[in-house]
Amino acid sequence: xxxxxxxxxxxxxxxxxxxxxxxxxxxxxxxxxxxxxxxxxxxxxxxxxxxxxxxxxxxxxxxxxxxxxxxxxxxxxxxxxxxxxxxxxxxxxxxxxxxxxxxxxxxxxxxxxxxxxxxxxxxxxxxxxxxxxxxxxxxxxxxxxxxxxxxxxxxxxxxxxxxxxxxxxxxxxxxxxxxxxxxxxxxxxxxxxxxxxxxxxxxxxxxxxxxxxxxxxxxxxxxxxxxxxxxxxxxxxxxxxxxxxxxxxxxxxxxxxxxxxxxxxxxxxxxxxxxxxxxxxxxxxxxxxxxxxxxxxxxxxxxxxxxxxxxxxxxxxxxxxxxxxxxxxxxxxxxxxxxxxxxxxxxxxxxxxxxxxxxxxxxxxxxxxxxxxxxxxxxxxxxxxxxxxxxxx
Numbered sequence: 001x002x003x004x005x006x007x008x009x010x011x012x013x014x015x016x017x018x019x020x021x022x023x024x025x026x027x028x029x030x031x032x033x034x035x036x037x038x039x040x041x042x043x044x045x046x047x048x049x050x051x052x053x054x055x056x057x058x059x060x061x062x063x064x065x066x067x068x069x070x071x072x073x074x075x076x077x078x079x080x081x082x083x084x085x086x087x088x089x090x091x092x093x094x095x096x097x098x099x100x101x102x103x104x105x106x107x108x109x110x111x112x113x114x115x116x117x118x119x120x121x122x123x124x125x126x127x128x129x130x131x132x133x134x135x136x137x138x139x140x141x142x143x144x145x146x147x148x149x150x151x152x153x154x155x156x157x158x159x160x161x162x163x164x165x166x167x168x169x170x171x172x173x174x175x176x177x178x179x180x181x182x183x184x185x186x187x188x189x190x191x192x193x194x195x196x197x198x199x200x201x202x203x204x205x206x207x208x209x210x211x212x213x214x215x216x217x218x219x220x221x222x223x224x225x226x227x228x229x230x231x232x233x234x235x236x237x238x239x240x241x242x243x244x245x246x247x248x249x250x251x252x253x254x255x256x257x258x259x260x261x262x263x264x265x266x267x268x269x270x271x272x273x274x275x276x277x278x279x280x281x282x283x284x285x286x287x288x289x290x291x292x293x294x295x296x297x298x299x300x301x302x303x304x305x306x307x308x309x310x311x312x313x314x315x316x317x318x319x320x321x322x323x324x325x326x327x328x329x330x331x332x333x334x335x336x337x338x339x340x341x342x343x344x345x346x347x348x349x350x351x352x353x354x355x356x357x358x359x360x361x362x363x364x365x366x367x368x369x370x371x372x373x374x375x376x377x378x379x380x381x382x383x384x385x386x387x388x389x390x391x392x393x
Contacts (some may be wrong), residue, residue, distance in 0.1 A: 006390050007038040009115035009137070011106065011125045014045050018052035019221065020303055021144050024196055025121050026053035031197070031379040032386070033058035040113055042106065062113070064105050073098055081157045099161070103132035110136055117389055120169075123150035123162045130165040138170035138389055141189075145300040146322045147174060147182045171389055175301035176326040192385050196303045197378035198310050200283060202370045206312035207287055209359035214244045216348065217289040217313070219282055219304040220296060222252025227295040227318075228260050233341035234295070234348055236267035241352050247289065249276040286311035290358065291351050295344060299323025306373055309333060309365035314358045316347045333365040 010032075012025045025041070033039040039059045045051065046065045055061055077098050080086030090097040106129055110118065119140045120126040126141050143150065151159050166172070166187045174180060177193040216235065220226040228248065235246045246269070251257070257275065264270040279285055282304070286292070292308035292315040299305070302323050308315055309327065317324035319336035328334035335347040351358050371377075 005036065005038060006116040006386070007040065007113065008032060008117050008119060008386070009040045009042055009110060009113055010119040010121065011042045011129055012121040013043065013125055013128065015041075015043055015051045015053055016045060016049060021122065022053050024144060024303070026055055027197060027199070028119075028382065029059045030056040031375070032382065035379065035383055037386070040115065042109055044102070062109055064109050066102065067105075070098065084157070084160070087157050087160075099128065099131050102128050103130070107132055107135065116393065117386060123165075124158065126165040126169070127158065127161045130168045131161065135168065138393055139168055140385075140389060141166055141169040141172045143172065143174045143179070143183075143300065146298050147179050149298070151186060170392070171385070173385065176323065178322075178326050192381070194378060194381045194385065195373050196301050196306065197375040198303075198307060198369065198373045199375040200307075200310060202374045206363065206366055209355060209362065212290045212358075213288050215247050215289045216244060216291045216293050217247045217249065217285065217308070218293045218295070219249040219279065219286075219308070220294075221250050222248075222256040222260065225297050226250075227297050229263060230341045230344060231293050231295045232260065232263050232267055232269070232273070234293070234345035235273070236269050237342065237345035238349055238352060241349075242272075244290075244352060245272045245274055246293075247274045247276050247285075249279045249282065249285070251278050282307060283311060286313060289313060291316070291348065293344075293348060294324055294328075295321075296324060297321055302327055306369050310369040310373070312362040312366040314351050314361035315365060316344065316351065318344065327369075328365075329368075332361075333368050334361055 010029050015022050029039050029041050033056050040062060041055060041059055042062045042064060044064055044066055047063045073096050076096060080090050094100050115137050117140060118135055118137050119142060120129055121142050122144055129135060150162055163186060169187060169189050171190045172183055172187060173192050173194055175195050180191045180193055183191050218231060222228060264273040286308050292313040294305045294315055294317040298321055300323055305315060305324060305327055315328055315334035317328050317336055318339065319325055320339060325336060328336055330336040337343040337347045
């Protein structure tokens, strides 16, 4: 489909971490620009701070920084926003409402740009865009997370504010089909399911399974939700696996890494656990590894999991983990485990003991992801969604 020369504004509050949301935002902006749209990325990041991602030459970046610090106003906002009454007080004193000031700056930028469609990259962004009032163009709300987490109780009234914001959306996007109905309590707007794109060669041959290393790999930021501790417990329970190692790719706070290293030592597997650090280009590592463990408790999509499947890795995840169980089909494209390290270890053990099972599940996982999430296919879906909203306008 050939797009009209439409102007799109894509808002992401900050592009400084280089993690999944930053990469997905940049990829979407670049892909839409490549398809002929006039794309403008808006961020609150200071001009003095470099972006963590590369935007294509056809993408214009607009910086709308927060301005001078207001420590007293920030303290007062946090104090008042612990209750609905406090929020009403702030609305009565708009000069002290920092969210309103942010929203007004963003809306000034949008009124200057006059886009045909506005894309909000997350719940915080949607709230900030709409808080000061109506927008000058239809709003497409994106969900890069498991949708219910955007509406759960958060500090400072953010969830309540987002419930009001999503009512302004002309349409929403989620990452998996099973997430569509989860938005029905909050909006009647159309919901499109479009997964994350993997821009790797879809016809790249898989390595001979016999040449793969005896390595279990996990690519994830060190945090509680990523569940590294359960993976260490499961790895320590494996039998007849002394020649296997566990490779943890990622980083986190020094305290988290120290905690993981100490736990590996206590379990007696420290000598077989490798802390690889952040891997910017994971494909070669994934093509060499033998198994992917993905014990995360919840994902919006699990891009690192999909990339491992793309590379022909048999994967193990938890059956109750949203965003993981939407990619792994138990016994077809991977294995799903009941809760607990013991059950996870049992599924890993099946793969360690059975090379043929590893090869079969890995090949089927690659076929599935290379069909469903190849970049050209995903960008075509985005093109269709944007065109449908432009036609309605």
